[in-house]
Amino acid sequence: MERLTPRQRRARGRRAVSALAAALMLAGVPLRACAGAEPYVAAHEQSVPQTxxxxxxxxxxxTVPLRTVDAGTLSGLRIVAGSAVKAGEVLARIAGPRMRALLIAREQQLQAARAHESAAGKALAIELHQFDAQLSTRQALDAARAEQASAHAAVRTAEAALHEARSQQTVRAPAAGSILSVQAANGEQLGAGQAIATLQPAxxxxxxxxxxxxxxxxxxxxxxxxxxxxxxxxxxxxxxxxxxxxxxxxxxxxxxxxxxxxxxxxxxxxxxxxxxxxxGPAQRMVLVPTQALILDRGHWWVLVHTPAGDKPRAVVPGPAQGWWTAIASGLSAGQQVVATDAFLDYHRGIARHYTPPD
CATH class of the missing domain: 2.40.30.170 (Efflux pump adaptor protein, beta barrel domain)
Structure with a gap:
């Protein structure tokens, strides 16, 4: 009598069971008929969280593109990709003939406005002296006051224009953050509105x-x-x-x-x-054992137990919860589904379509 080790006995037993299962499947016999366990499970409804x-x-x-306001030559660029900057920090300067011409023009406008204001103030002082001496009219005095106020406003406007021109010489960070990329270099001739860098606000x-x-x-x-x-x-x-x-x-x-x-x-x-x-919000769905699902040609099926036998039913699986899988559509609560050897039972008619190889 041949003596076998425990490992050899287990291997021989597995081969015998596999051969029997293959023979039963080819013969069209449902394998669950040989099992003592209940082969059917009732689908039940449960609240399933949606994810x-x-x-x-x-x-x-x-992101914020940093652009030049007017044309000029870029200089003093001190940033590279990854530089951390503070709000209002000077990042570069814009120079060149065009920028100098703009500054000179704005300074001349301011000087002219101040000269006009000074002349209007002297004229107003004369009108006040003459009005006190009853040598001028109220209408002439009001006109001198209006001219002096207009000259003063012109000075404020010229000062703001000069300040704006000077601010155009510098490129400042509008907010704290990091530089993502730099698109220009020192000495480059830039046009009005051209981007020199891209800022990622903190x-x-x-x-x-x-x-x-x-x-x-x-x-x-x-x-x-x-x-x-x-x-x-x-x-x-x-x-x-x-x-x-x-x-x-x-x-x-x-x-x-x-x-x-x-x-x-x-x-x-x-x-x-x-x-x-x-x-997402929880949803009431039908749950079946995951082993009851059958994948065939890209579609999911279950075998529903009916008085006329086990019938395949197309379903749409939902989220899985452990050993159970929710069914989004195709099945109702309470229906009996095959849970033991469902895949083999679904394909038990394969023997009728099987052609042995040459």
Whole structure:
């Protein structure tokens, strides 16, 4: 008598069971008929939380292009990509013949306005002296006062114009933040309105993600969820702040999410990728054992037990909860589904269509 080790006995037993199962399937016999366990399970309804999953990236909500106001030559540029700047900080200067000509013209306008103001003030003083001596009329005095007020306003306007021209010589940071890119260099001739750098304002980041298919219809502003960065870093609570009204070129719906915490973690930087899970309202759905689902040619099926036998039924699976899977459509609560060897039973007629190889 042949002596076998315990491992050899287990291997021989598995081969015998596999051979029997294959023979029964080819013969068209449901394998669950050989099992003592109850093969059917009643689908039951339960409240299932709805979740949406997507990938997202931390991006600036908006960037600020730093532009020249007037044409000139760039000089004194002290920033590079990644430089941290403060609000009002001087980043570069604009010089050149055109800028000098503008400053000279504004200074001359201011000098002329001041000379006019001085003359109008002297004329007003003369009119007041003559009016006191009853050598002038009230109408002439009022006209001198109006001329002096107009000359004073012209001086203020010329001073503001000169201040504006001088401010055009410098490019300042409108807000605190970081420089994303620099598009010009010292000595370059710039036109009016030309961008020299792009600023990312501090603290103005959010998560940009895309949701596809039927999940996009469940998106709502104010939905909450968690964003988990790739690699190391704890997940952070976020909420949907904006939903794009139009589809993107790839068919997705773009959304923007803001952090709910007052102080984001250290990994919250521009360009960080991660996974996003959004929590939607709970929905009543039918649950069946996951092993009852059958995938055939790109569609999902279950075998429903009826008085006339087990009939295949097309279903649309929803989210899974452990060993159970929710059914979005195609099945009602209380219906009996095959839960034991459903896949083999579904394909038990394969023997009639089987052609042995040559």
């Amino acid at each position: 949406l999953r997507a990938y997202g990236q931390v991006e600036p909500i908006a 603290g103005r980041l959010w998560v940009r993600a895309a949701v596809y298919g039927a999940d996009a219809a469940r998106l709502r502003v104010g939905m909450t969820g968690r964003f988990k960065p790739s690699g190391e870093g704890a997940a952070m609570a976020v909420k949907v702040a904006a939903i794009s009204p139009a589809l993107a070129a790839d068919g997705g719906t773009r959304i923007g999410l803001l952090p709910t915490a007052p102080k984001p973690p250290s990994w919250w930087v521009n360009g960080r990728w991660g996974s996003l899970v959004l929590e």
